[in-house]
Amino acid sequence: MPATAPPAAPAVLDAAGTAALREEAEEVLRRLVGDASARLREDQWTAIEALVAHRRRALVVQRTGWGKSAVYFVATALLRARGAGPTVIVSPLLALMRNQIAAAQRAGVRAVTVNSTNGEDWGRVYEDVRAGAVDVLLVSPERLNNPGFRDEVLPPLAATTGLLVVDEAHCVSDWGHDFRPDYRRIRTLLADLPEGIPVLATTATANARVTADVAEQLSVTGTRTLEDVLVLRGSLDRESLRLAVLRMPSHAHRLAWLVEQLPRMPGSGIVYVLTVSAAADVANHLRAHGVTAVAYTGQTEPAERLQAEDDLVHDRVKVLVATSALGMGFDKPDLGFVVHLGAPSSPIAYYQQVGRAGRGIAEASVVLLPGAEDRDVWRYFASVGFPGEQDVRTALAALAQAGAPLSTQALETRVDLRRNRLEVMLKVLDVDGAVRRVRGGWEATGREWRYDAERYARVAATRAEEQQAMLDYQSTDGCRLEFLRRALDDPEAAPCGRCDNCGGFDVPREVDEDAVRRAGDDLSRPGVPLEPKKVWPTGLASLGVPLSGKIAPAERAGEGRAVARTTDLGWGAAVRELFAPGAADRETPVPLRRAAAAVLDDWARELGLDGVVAMCSASRPLLVAHLAEGLARYTGLPLLATFELRDGAGPTPSDVNSAHRLAAVAGRFRLPAQAAAAVEGRTVLLVDDRARSGWTLALAARELRRAGAAQVHPFVLADGD
Incomplete structure (x- = not known):
């Protein structure tokens, strides 16, 4: 059937018609699961009947393994047999897509996907959809806002689709445990569907608050109540x-x-x-x-x-x-x-x-x-949530002033945010209508935008309650x-x-x-590699730093070592304590001294080190000096030089992107003039307290190499924030 066929009107079924429809549905189920005795669960049938016979919108909250995918594949087969267009499934992960395609084939349903790994197939897939040769199209939520897909493929698809499925629907809600901004675009897709197109949302993990939020969004306008959406919540018991x-x-x-x-x-x-x-x-x-x-x-x-x-x-x-x-x-x-x-x-x-x-x-x-x-890790992930209002205003102003679309990479140089936080922020702003993704990047829409601090605070409070509940789970009798x-x-x-x-x-x-x-x-074996930086971040010129492209091999650091990552299971706890917020500057703790010595014993034997150079620190000068001097004494190598802080240099910010981190440290320290003779021709151990972004070490190594050092090998206590 051609994909452009209009949606068929809902059938009015008597008892015999309902029984026949159920038998047809169970025949599809038997093909799907490969079991001649398979029967639909009552809630499965209720959902299928609502979608096929009544063209309703439904939310199914059922445990993992209950058979939610059977609902939409059976409904797809029945709707296609009645002249409906293809089913569109919004699915979050490639693994889910692969499993669903295999399942669909068993039911005689042809399913295809467009995702980041099969770009060479997109043109053929879109043509097959338009020709009516596809029963199910699986797309990621991110694909919904790809400019080409959104502007060229989605409008005719929305007009002709026979069923819209939103899998893992708890992602729609920012109250959910795995909220994804891209899922909020589904609300726009729902609004564009012709009247009478059934919609199914499924999840195994939605509490009452998330269920209400998702059901409200399924109603599109937000003015209707739960009664307008069929909600089927089943037992979450898992007997196995x-x-x-x-x-x-x-x-x-x-x-x-x-x-x-x-x-x-x-x-x-x-x-x-x-x-x-x-x-x-x-x-x-x-x-x-x-x-x-x-x-x-x-x-x-x-x-x-x-x-x-x-x-x-x-x-x-x-x-x-x-x-x-x-x-x-x-x-x-x-x-x-x-x-x-x-x-x-x-x-x-x-x-x-x-x-x-x-x-x-x-x-x-x-x-x-x-x-x-565990709580340290939770705290870290909570700290990288939605950015503050000033960061958002800065990004909007930068887009408004640009006069042309800016890529995320280009916008990075204008906003003090790491890329992952910047990308999340842009997705939220896109959903809110303040920015729009276009070919070439992002542009401001000019629409007024309000920072919803109250909502963000409520979500943060909910996250804190969930963390406490997880602790309560561990201790419950x-x-x-x-x-x-x-x-x-x-x-x-x-x-x-x-x-x-x-x-x-x-x-x-x-x-x-x-x-x-x-x-x-x-666990007690310390030491993790520090790979040298090889390319400068893009956009540094706009931040007043005249560096670009690849770092010349003659100005590059060699491989370095850290005693531990801050996230490590073994020595990670010791370095996290040392660098915890509010922790005082102090000498290197004895256990970390021993660990540092062990790393050098294991790693530095073949390096041919000639001396030690100490970095400078605005936040932990005592720690860095003590570590460098101690390592010099332990190895018997001379302390060749110590970098100096320039006037007014303070601690470098941590929660910014790569380009801003480099710009923040560029020019904040210098190698004393007399040190050039001391390092010339030498292989140097460059000592600092920790490597956050790695740019301080890269810039210091560049200065040392330009001063004549033959090689520079960084050494720090901690790798990571």
């Missing part, structure tokens, strides 16, 4: 899950527990961690002790992600050690366990992640190993699953009889002391 919390005395005990217990757990599974560095460190430790493990984070290359997912699905690895990047959309029905090394910041996010386990098996183990560092279900406002929440508190899950709590010692040795 066995939940437990284990408080261990140290990081080493937690790692040792993983090494001992993961091989004993059924099948394969996921170990969730809170940071990218922890994913790599834990995966390395597991592999070193015989557990096949792969790290999976937001920084993992797309091809490597695909391979890692496939390896887990086919049990070629025992475990993926993952950040929240592996969340919505990953589908392995026989996933045997989910273990958290560190707690997510909300029970709702935790329920969503553990819901990956046990979807198609009788029992799955779910264990939380909270850490002392009641049922674990009941606690999570109540956090999601499940009216049927009741004791599960299967968790550690209910007495149904006796998780091993003891660990072998030799394993603890080995884990402790790994």
Whole structure:
């Protein structure tokens, strides 16, 4: 059928017609799941009937594994058979898209996707959609505001679509645990749909507040009430899950527990961690002790992600050690366990992640190993929320004054924000109508914009309540699953009889002391590489810094070392304490002195160092001087020079983008004139307290190389803010 066909009018069905429609729906279901005895759940049928027979808008809040995707694939097949246009599914993750395409094919539904990895196919996909050869088009929420898609593809698609599906719909709500600004554009898409086009929103993780917010947005105008949208909320019980919390005395005990217990757990599974560095460190430790493990984070290359997912699905690895990047959309029905090394910041996010386990098996183990560092990590992510009003006003003024679209990269040089925060801000402003994404970047619309400080404060307060609830989950002596279900406002929440508190899950709590010692040795082994900067940030000329392009090899630092990252499981705690807000300047703590010496012993033997050069510091002069002098004494190398702060130089800002960080440190220090002779021809150890952006070290290394130093190797206590 051509995709331009108008939507068919809703059918008025009598009892016989309803029965026939249900039988047709269940025949599609049987093809979808490959089971001749499959039957629809009552709520599945209620949703399908509402979409197909009555063209309603519906929100389905049901547990993971309940069969939400069956609703929209069955509805698609029925609607297409009745002359409707293609279904458009807004889906957040590539993993989800891949699984859904495979599922659709089983039901005889042709599904295609446009996303960041298949750009060469877009033209063909759009042509197939226009020709009516596609039953389902899956798009990411970000695609909705791609200028070409938004202006050229979306209008005719919205006019001819047969069903709109919003998957993981809690992302629509900024009260949700995983709010994404791009999802708010769906409201505009809803407003552009012709009358009578059914809409389905689905999620497994929405409490009453999020459910109400999403339902209101489904009504488009926001003036209608929940009664105008069919809301189907089911029980969030997961009969296969066995939940437990284990408080261990140290990081080493937690790692040792993983090494001992993961091989004993059924099948394969996921170990969730809170940071990218922890994913790599834990995966390395597991592999070193015989557990096949792969790290999976937001920084993992797309091809490597695909391979890692496939390896887990086919049990070629025992475990993926993952950040929240592996969340919505990953589908392995026989996933045997989910273990958290560190707690997510909300029970709702935790329920969503553990819901990956046990979807198609009788029992799955779910264990939380909270850490002392969890609250520090929560605090950090909370600190990088929506920018303050002045930052927003500055960005709007820069766009208004530019006279032409500015790319995010170009706008970075005009706004003191890191790129990830700048991008989130622009997406929110786009949804609010203050800016617009166009070919070439962003432009101001000129519409009046109001900073909704009250709403942001309410959301921040809600996040704080969720963090406290996560702590309460860990300490409760009641049922674990009941606690999570109540956090999601499940009216049927009741004791599960299967968790550690209910007495149904006796998780091993003891660990072998030799394993603890080995884990402790790994954690106490300090030292992480500092890769040298090779390219200057773009746009520095507009900030008064005459640097651009690649950093000349003759002016570049060599590889350096940090004792630890601030996010590390081992030495991370020591450096976080040293650089905590309000912490006093002091001499290098004894444990970190020993760690620094150990890093030098392990790393610097073959460097041929000739001397030490100390950086200067406005915030921690005592620490930097003490560290440099101590390392000089330990190595027997001379302290060749100390950089000097220029008059008026203060601490450098941390929460700004790369170009502004470099501009802030450029010109703030100098190498004394007499130091040139001291460093000429020498291989130098450049000592500072920490590497935040790395630009201070890059600029100092450049000065030293220009003064004649043969090589410069940076050394710091901490890598990261």
